[in-house]
Amino acid sequence: MKRLLDVLREDCALTGTKEGCGEGECGACTVLIDGQAVNSCLVPFAQVAGSSVTTIEGLTGAEALQSAFIREGGAQCGICTPGMILAAVALPKDADLQDIRRGLAGNICRCTGYEGIYRSLRAAAIPARAAD
Amino acid sequence: MPAVGQNVLRKEGRGKVTGAAKYVDDLSFPGMLYGSTIRSTIPCGRIRSTRPEFDPSEWVVAGVPDIPGKNVIALIEDDQPCLADGRVRHVAEPILLLAHADREALAGAKVAVDYEPETPVYDPAASPRVFKEILIEKGDLGKGFSRAARVVEGEYRTGHQEQLYIECNGVIAVPENGGITVYGSLQCPYYVHKALVVLLGLPPERVRVVQTETGGGFGGKEEYPSMLAGHASILALKAGRPVKMVYDRVEDMLATTKRHPSIVRHRTGVASDGRIVAMDIDVLMDGGAYLTLSPVVLSRGVLHATGPYRCDDVRVHGRVVMTNTPPNGAFRGFGAPQTLFAAEVHMERISEALEMDPVRLRELNLFRPGDTTATGQVLGADCSAAEVLREAVARTGFDARRQALSGTNAGIGLSLFFHGSGFTGGGEVRLASRASLALTPTGARILVGSTEIGQGTRTIHAQIVADALGIPYENVEVSDADTACVPDSGPTVASRTCMVVGKILQNCALEMKARLGSLSPARYLELHGPLVVTREYEKPAELEWSDETYRGDAYGAYGWGCNVAEVERDPDTFEIRPVRLTAVCEIGKAIHPTLAAGQIEGGTAQGIGYAILEEVVFRDGAMANAQMTNYVVPTTLDTPPIDVVILESAYPHGPHGAKGIGEMPIDGPAPAIVNAIRHMGVDLRQIPATPERVMEASCVSP
Numbered sequence: 029m030k031r032l033l034d035v036l037r038e039d040c041a042l043t044g045t046k047e048g049c050g051e052g053e054c055g056a057c058t059v060l061i062d063g064q065a066v067n068s069c070l071v072p073f074a075q076v077a078g079s080s081v082t083t084i085e086g087l088t089g090a091e092a093l094q095s096a097f098i099r100e101g102g103a104q105c106g107i108c109t110p111g112m113i114l115a116a117v118a119l120p121k122d123a124d125l126q127d128i129r130r131g132l133a134g135n136i137c138r139c140t141g142y143e144g145i146y147r148s149l150r151a152a153a154i155p156a157r158a159a160d
Numbered sequence: 161m162p163a164v165g166q167n168v169l170r171k172e173g174r175g176k177v178t179g180a181a182k183y184v185d186d187l188s189f190p191g192m193l194y195g196s197t198i199r200s201t202i203p204c205g206r207i208r209s210t211r212p213e214f215d216p217s218e219w220v221v222a223g224v225p226d227i228p229g230k231n232v233i234a235l236i237e238d239d240q241p242c243l244a245d246g247r248v249r250h251v252a253e254p255i256l257l258l259a260h261a262d263r264e265a266l267a268g269a270k271v272a273v274d275y276e277p278e279t280p281v282y283d284p285a286a287s288p289r290v291f292k293e294i295l296i297e298k299g300d301l302g303k304g305f306s307r308a309a310r311v312v313e314g315e316y317r318t319g320h321q322e323q324l325y326i327e328c329n330g331v332i333a334v335p336e337n338g339g340i341t342v343y344g345s346l347q348c349p350y351y352v353h354k355a356l357v358v359l360l361g362l363p364p365e366r367v368r369v370v371q372t373e374t375g376g377g378f379g380g381k382e383e384y385p386s387m388l389a390g391h392a393s394i395l396a397l398k399a400g401r402p403v404k405m406v407y408d409r410v411e412d413m414l415a416t417t418k419r420h421p422s423i424v425r426h427r428t429g430v431a432s433d434g435r436i437v438a439m440d441i442d443v444l445m446d447g448g449a450y451l452t453l454s455p456v457v458l459s460r461g462v463l464h465a466t467g468p469y470r471c472d473d474v475r476v477h478g479r480v481v482m483t484n485t486p487p488n489g490a491f492r493g494f495g496a497p498q499t500l501f502a503a504e505v506h507m508e509r510i511s512e513a514l515e516m517d518p519v520r521l522r523e524l525n526l527f528r529p530g531d532t533t534a535t536g537q538v539l540g541a542d543c544s545a546a547e548v549l550r551e552a553v554a555r556t557g558f559d560a561r562r563q564a565l566s567g568t569n570a571g572i573g574l575s576l577f578f579h580g581s582g583f584t585g586g587g588e589v590r591l592a593s594r595a596s597l598a599l600t601p602t603g604a605r606i607l608v609g610s611t612e613i614g615q616g617t618r619t620i621h622a623q624i625v626a627d628a629l630g631i632p633y634e635n636v637e638v639s640d641a642d643t644a645c646v647p648d649s650g651p652t653v654a655s656r657t658c659m660v661v662g663k664i665l666q667n668c669a670l671e672m673k674a675r676l677g678s679l680s681p682a683r684y685l686e687l688h689g690p691l692v693v694t695r696e697y698e699k700p701a702e703l704e705w706s707d708e709t710y711r712g713d714a715y716g717a718y719g720w721g722c723n724v725a726e727v728e729r730d731p732d733t734f735e736i737r738p739v740r741l742t743a744v745c746e747i748g749k750a751i752h753p754t755l756a757a758g759q760i761e762g763g764t765a766q767g768i769g770y771a772i773l774e775e776v777v778f779r780d781g782a783m784a785n786a787q788m789t790n791y792v793v794p795t796t797l798d799t800p801p802i803d804v805v806i807l808e809s810a811y812p813h814g815p816h817g818a819k820g821i822g823e824m825p826i827d828g829p830a831p832a833i834v835n836a837i838r839h840m841g842v843d844l845r846q847i848p849a850t851p852e853r854v855m856e857a858s859c860v861s862p
């Protein structure tokens with residue numbers, strides 16, 4: 029059966045969701061399924077029947093975070109960025125830096141060393157306690 | 161307000177955070193087919209026959225006879241075929257190309273290849289073929305050693321490293337206008353252009369190469385895209401339809417280039433007061449099956465092999481040799497991380513042998529302005545080895561920390577390093593890079609072949625041009641890297657995009673400003689029509705270099721760096737966990753401080769992976785762990801806080817004093833981390849410092 033990733037990219041022409049590995053290791057294909065960050069390369073399409081799927085194209089209310097990713101060096105080449113932003117949005121609201129590290133551990137960024145990503149989260153005050 | 165030195169809004173940011181940016185796999189063309197590659201499964205031998213196990217009438221199948229021009233990937237020596245011609249020299253060597261409209265059918269297509277295997281060579285020390293040999297000599301080595309109170313010897317090894325850009329290699333070839341247009345994820349559009357002209361036998365104007373948004377390169381998209389673009393073009397020309405080829409992760413890891421493994425031997429004479437009086441260094445690199453870029457990687461390797469230390473009597477001998485493994489190639493640092501690892505771990509061993517403080521030993525020997533390098537280059541006033549060391553030691557409280565951690569399951573170590581910006585003196589002259597600036601009604605448009613691959617090329621170039629023209633940054637536009645409209649600015653490699661291409665652009669802008677005089681751009685266009693200024697690289701007059709003798713000014717400028725790493729060792733698993741890493745870098749001028757810090761943070765993280773995690777396992781000539789599941793790069797949990805300090809000491813010929821920055825950060829982490837492990841009394845001389853190696857070394861160490 030087709031993967032959710034392929035249905036999004038090919039059938040829906042929503043190419044903001046990226047494929048980095050196809051085996052659940054990189055997180056570039058992260059989407060939100062009913063608000064939870066999930067690797068769409070591991071999800072058979074039928075499994076999302078009745079669920080709400082949010083991709084980077086449909087993400088709303090995260091403009092501050094998205095701008096912060098540009099300003100603070102959260103995105104370099106940008107290939108991990110849509111997945112990273114969706115994973116960040118799904119972090120618990122009271123996450124501290126250690127929670128952020130744990131929450132983003134499935135999203136590999138080869139460019140930034142993650143410091144720019146933490147700066148972006150802090151600048152957007154998402155989650156609220158990212159500053160420590 | 162000047163734009164340079166400010167964190168102006170990036171030119172290339174928006175599409176990346178909204179998902180609108182189009183990477184190659186996001187593009188599609190009417191009638192497009194998908195292409196795939198049938199590859200060698202043996203490391204070495206003759207091909208007796210190939211037999212498709214499907215009905216070829218429904219497929220596009222292309223082999224050597226379908227190559228319209230010469231069957232080579234034109235680069236340095238043209239020794240690598242685009243498709244194996246009768247024999248293969250490494251696993252995953254391309255043999256046959258297939259295209260089909262249905263990607264799934266393509267994935268299932270099998271071709272039986274009958275081989276006559278030959279005996280492969282895997283051990284570089286036993287290789288029958290030397291691709292390139294370089295000798296650097298300064299002073300009189302015998303005399304130097306005669307003054308030595310101690311001689312310290314050692315051998316240091318580094319492994320392969322995979323670039324692991326998150327976007328795999330990919331291109332789309334579109335036959336059009338009696339030629340071919342290639343869209344692709346790539347660093348060097350003109351490398352691909354040059355290779356396609358030779359391979360396809362087309363006039364240069366019939367070949368067009370357009371860079372699409374590129375999801376990371378790190379050198380891994382320097383030379384390999386020429387191969388992939390060649391494959392897609394051969395198929396597209398045969399099919400008369402566009403062909404997309406995008407590797408999946410396994411194919412990308414199996415078939416494309418990696419960092420050269422190295423074995424470096426040091427023999428060093430030291431006077432009783434700790435001064436180094438003789439250096440004898442032997443560098444051996446594994447080039448893989450074809451020459452590709454290996455001579456240049458070796459060159460950068462030997463030119464950095466002494467580390468940033470002064471010595472009058474030096475010999476550096478380097479060789480890069482053939483083995484039956486996929487060709488190794490460009491990866492950030494390009495030979496220097498290997499030899500600097502050896503130099504800095506050896507330095508630590510000298511300090512251990514002399515029972516001398518490692519900081520003191522380095523202070524005593526480091527390059528200062530006016531000192532000469534192994535090639536006889538006299539270092540300018542911007543030589544900052546002492547400054548970066550002092551800053552890193554002070555900032556980390558190195559001495560106190562070192563004492564505090566002594567005898568625990570934690571350690572602290574440092575590395576001091578330098579990195580030449582741009583191609584060697586001779587290289588930049590040969591490249592003769594060009595850049596253009598076109599006047600627009602409100603400002604100017606930049607036309608360069610340099611690519612944006614995450615580092616912010618468009619932004620920093622626009623900053624430099626805006627300030628030279630005296631116009632707002634917002635009024636500077638940047639063209640896409642499309643060979644149909646931009647000149648050849650040389651490859652986007654070797655930390656040269658800011659220092660070298662940025663300087664050419666600055667010259668364009670100054671000339672344009674003079675031409676404008678008191679006229680506004682709009683008025684000038686009205687009165688005189690279009691204005692495009694093109695300038696070429698101008699070699700600073702005092703730079704002299706000889707490729708024959710390897711004497712002279714190897715690089716226009718050097719960046720300087722010092723890393724301090726603090727690590728912990730798990731007493732049960734022997735895993736090494738970096739706790740914090742301080743990276744002090746002197747880069748001339750940070751044109752855009754946030755982007756500059758991003759280069760340092762990212763390069764440092766890759767260096768941490770190189771040091772402890774990233775191990776390419778070869779079995780029978782093939783990468784055995786060609787998956788992200790078992791080739792592990794640093795995640796958020798493996799990457800410690802990285803504390804970046806940027807120092808600036810202007811290089812007179814760089815734009816605003818800027819030197820290169822992209823590569824240097826990856827030079828430091830591996831030796832700093834291994835030296836931190838050595839601080840725990842573990843005699844480790846090889847990376848990656850996997851738990852197995854640390855355990856083994858911990859058990860034999862006293």
Ligand code: FES
Nearest residue numbers: 048050052055069
């Ligand atoms: S593509 Fe889904 S995790 Fe990598």
Ligand code: FES
Nearest residue numbers: 104108137138139
């Ligand atoms: S920005 Fe390139 S992989 Fe994250």
